[in-house]
Amino acid sequence: MSRYFTDQHEWIDVAGEIATVGITDYAQEQLGDIVFVELPREGVTFSKGDDAAVVESVKAASDVYAPISGEVVETNGALEDEPALVNSDAEEDGWFFRLRITDTSELDELMDEAAYKSFVAAL
Numbered sequence: 001m002s003r004y005f006t007d008q009h010e011w012i013d014v015a016g017e018i019a020t021v022g023i024t025d026y027a028q029e030q031l032g033d034i035v036f037v038e039l040p041r042e043g044v045t046f047s048k049g050d051d052a053a054v055v056e057s058v059k060a061a062s063d064v065y066a067p068i069s070g071e072v073v074e075t076n077g078a079l080e081d082e083p084a085l086v087n088s089d090a091e092e093d094g095w096f097f098r099l100r101i102t103d104t105s106e107l108d109e110l111m112d113e114a115a116y117k118s119f120v121a122a123l
Contacts, residue, residue, distance in 0.1 A: 004067070004107060005116035011091055012067045014107065022095040023055065023064060023086065026120050031057035034086040039075040040097055046070060048106050053096050055086065068106040070099030 001015045009027035013020040028034065038054040046052050046066035053064035075097045079085055086094040101107075111119060 002107075003113060004110035005113065005119075006065070006067045006110060007119060008065050008067075010064060010067045012107075012110065014101070017101050018073065019068060019070060019099045019101050020095050021052070021064075021067060021097055021099065023090055024116070025090045027062075028086050028090040028094070031055065031062060032059040033057055034083045037079040037083045037086065037096065039077075039079065040072045042072050042075060044072045045102075046072070046099070048103075055083075064096055066099070067110060068099065069102045071102065072097050073100050074098040 001013050004012045004014070005024065006012075009024045011022055011024050034055055034057050036056040038056075040046070040052050047069045048066060050066045051063045052066040055062050055064055076095050079094070079096065088094070
């Protein structure tokens with residue numbers, strides 16, 4: 001499995017044609033206590049950069065963008081009952097949705113972990 005990052009602080013794990021998407025630890029730390037997550041519907045198709053989900057915290061609401069193009073094949077229903085999973089485990093159990101990738105070449109435009117860490121350090 002390969003992990004990529006966006007400059008909007010989403011992470012994406014790719015396994016075959018399926019990509020799991022969530023927000024990074026940095027993003028959840030900036031948002032504070034997560035109180036609500038609005039997930040996309042299964043079967044919805046996104047283009048890279050589309051608004052895909054919404055995360056609300058005690059501080060603010062923020063859009064989560066589709067890091068690549070694809071069709072939503074699964075959402076993390078656990079977040080509906082326990083949105084704080086994003087705070088406690090943003091980069092594992094706090095994932096938002098899974099996409100069936102439609103254009104793997106878009107992965108070339110994303111950052112690897114080292115590049116993302118350098119990006120965050122410069123903020």
